[in-house]
Amino acid sequence: MPIPFILLLLLLSFLVWRRRSMAKYLVTCAFLLLFFLSSQLSVNTLVRPLESVYPINSTTITGPCFVMVLGSAHSDIQGATAVQSLSTVALARLTEGIRQLNLGQECQLIVSGWGGELTHISHAEMMANAAIELGVDKHRIIQFPLARDTLEEAQYLQSTLGQVSFRLVTSATHMPRAMTIFAAKGLYADAAPTDFIGRADFGWRLSADNLVASQRAIHEYIGRLWLWLKTLS
CATH class of the missing domain: 3.40.50.620 (HUPs)
Known part of the structure; x- marks a missing residue:
């Protein structure tokens, strides 16, 4: 989940604060990740590929329903x-x-x-x-x-x-x-x-909605990875 992971990076940066270069690296990664996942770029990159696989279905159902x-x-x-x-x-x-x-x-x-x-x-x-x-x-x-x-x-x-x-x-x-x-x-x-969540395009505006959408997309990618790993076992 994005927020806990970002907080973990910040916590690690405090734990290694004496190693300034590593601490700065962790803080930078945390803020860049927060910026990306809160932006429309994240929605375009992570959410829309999932939502574009199957279109809205309004086809009449025939036979057993x-x-x-x-x-x-x-x-x-x-x-x-x-x-x-x-x-x-x-x-x-x-x-x-x-x-x-x-x-x-x-x-x-x-x-x-x-x-x-x-x-x-x-x-x-x-x-x-x-x-x-x-x-x-x-x-x-x-x-x-x-x-x-x-x-x-x-x-x-x-x-x-x-x-x-x-x-x-x-x-x-x-x-x-x-x-x-x-x-x-x-x-x-x-x-x-x-329940489409990747609809609006507001450029680079940061929003909590984008962060939630990114979290749901990440959840799906991890789920697909888990399915793939299970087929190998």
Whole structure:
């Protein structure tokens, strides 16, 4: 993660302060990294290559219709509705999933995600409740409440659908890695990316949004490296 890594570089610079040349080098690296990851150049370099792999999908769905929305996060907010409890990423994915439902006939919505250790309700259940609040019939929703990551989501879907094709909804930065995982399981996914974060181009203006976008992209590149290493083992 960029911020902890930058802070680590600064901490190391203090620890080796007597070695002035090395300390200056670490401080310079930290500030250059912060500058790059907070700039539009980072978005253009790291984010947009991921988001450009699969275009927005508005194709009508024919035949058996399943829409799989990958999980993200939610919070237990006292008195809040399910929609209000979803993270920004989760809400973007769910709304796109509901849009995809309307592109087919009698589609079923598949939501997933476990609750973790800090919440009493699974993410799949929260997503299902939010979908119901947004008008989806509860009988059209399938839940995978035990799936902890994309690999497990693919495993649960494989045991449920088998070789049936489906529409896969997730964040645009995450879509290339997700498609690789689902293809490795022999599943036939049709990509429907959403939650695009590399849109605006403000030149060299630094922003926290760019830093967050860079962090998400780095997360994906590390995830793809981890998948590659697993195939070697």
